[in-house]
Amino acid sequence: MHIDGEIKKAGEARLSVFDHGFMYGLGLFETFRVYNGHPFLLDAHMERLEAGAEELGIVFHYERKTVEAEIRQLLRANGLQNAYVRYNVSAGPGDLGIQTTPYLEPVIVIYMKPLPAAGTEPVQKDALWLQLRRNSPEGRERMKSHHYMNNWLARQEIKDQPEAEGIFINDKGFAAEGIVSNIFWRRGNTLYTPAVDTGILNGITRQFVIQLAHENDYIVEEGYFLPQDIKAAEEMFVTNSIQEIAAVRALGDYCFPSHSAARLLHSRYQKEREKQ
Structure with missing residues (x-):
């Protein structure tokens, strides 16, 4: 997986127990498919994620080139061309209690798993x-x-x-x-x-x-x-x-x-x- 800019094996990734995504559910995610290395409808997914983060006071700005590079890096690390991707933005660590100020250091985790090539008929x-x-x-x-x-x-x-x-x-x-x-x-x-x-x-x-x-x-x-x-x-x-x-x-x-x-x-x- 990809966590805060680094590729990690799943068992080595770590999140703080004070992350408000864990403590209070303050986190958002998008799931999408990669077809032959191409993340489908990426802009639509990430723009929705960015809008939701703004509503939750999580400072997150989508840059297509950055996200594409992260996905390519993770595809290479996993040896994949067709994949399931979950792009997750968690609020990040905070004090105990509900916070009203913006979350300036969100934690970004990208999960990935293999998918077979897409079929030609609907499931x-x-x-x-x-x-x-x-x-x-x-x-x-x-x-x-x-x-x-x-x-x-x-x-x-x-x-x-x-x-x-x-x-x-x-x-x-x-x-x-x-x-x-x-x-x-x-x-x-x-x-x-x-x-x-x-x-x-x-x-x-x-x-x-x-x-x-x-x-x-x-x-x-x-x-x-x-x-x-x-x-x-x-x-x-x-x-x-x-x-x-x-x-x-x-x-x-x-x-x-x-x-x-x-x-x-x-x-x-x-x-x-x-x-x-």
């Missing part, structure tokens, strides 16, 4: 409704932060089905998102996806897929939808930066008869993976 998976409700965001909008208890508890709920994606409903009863994904479904030429105001993470892949959908003449409606709205759909798919676009075979006992939008959007996604 297919099953989904099911979670009993656990999606918690409300800690601030005005959900950030990709160290606050992951809700997701962890959700994964425990479906641990006997490790390949399935659990789908959250929020506290008002609206469909929200997956444990590690955003959700879409299609009726006719319209794609539906929950609005960011439902408390979901505004995923970078979600945003990119909405862009691709518009470019391919789909209507996209973001809004407040009940679980039964999805049962009227012809197809469903989920998105995240590692799985890309995954077609959903079934949600609970309801099977989707089509994967046409998922296949089309995935084919367009493929063409962009080493460009953006």
Whole structure:
């Protein structure tokens, strides 16, 4: 891994027990894929990270050349061309107690693990409704932060089905998102996806897929939808930066008869993976 400018073996990396990312969850991260040495949608991921850090009072400034150099260095150290990357910014050490002044010395950790070369067809998976409700965001909008208890508890709920994606409903009863994904479904030429105001993470892949959908003449409606709205759909798919676009075979006992939008959007996604 890469920690504060140095390559370290995983067992040799060290963080202070006074790091407020550890003590109070004051940290943010982005996960993205590297395809043949190219970090996909890097600017979008890192600009979101920078904006979140500013909201948390963590002084972090994104410089593309620096981040690209760090990733290349870590790819070489691990002998990889295709990889999963987690770029993590933690607040850094502080005194006991909640701090109101800016964090001037954040700790940057880049994690990396190998991934196989990306496929030419979307992954297919099953989904099911979670009993656990999606918690409300800690601030005005959900950030990709160290606050992951809700997701962890959700994964425990479906641990006997490790390949399935659990789908959250929020506290008002609206469909929200997956444990590690955003959700879409299609009726006719319209794609539906929950609005960011439902408390979901505004995923970078979600945003990119909405862009691709518009470019391919789909209507996209973001809004407040009940679980039964999805049962009227012809197809469903989920998105995240590692799985890309995954077609959903079934949600609970309801099977989707089509994967046409998922296949089309995935084919367009493929063409962009080493460009953006």
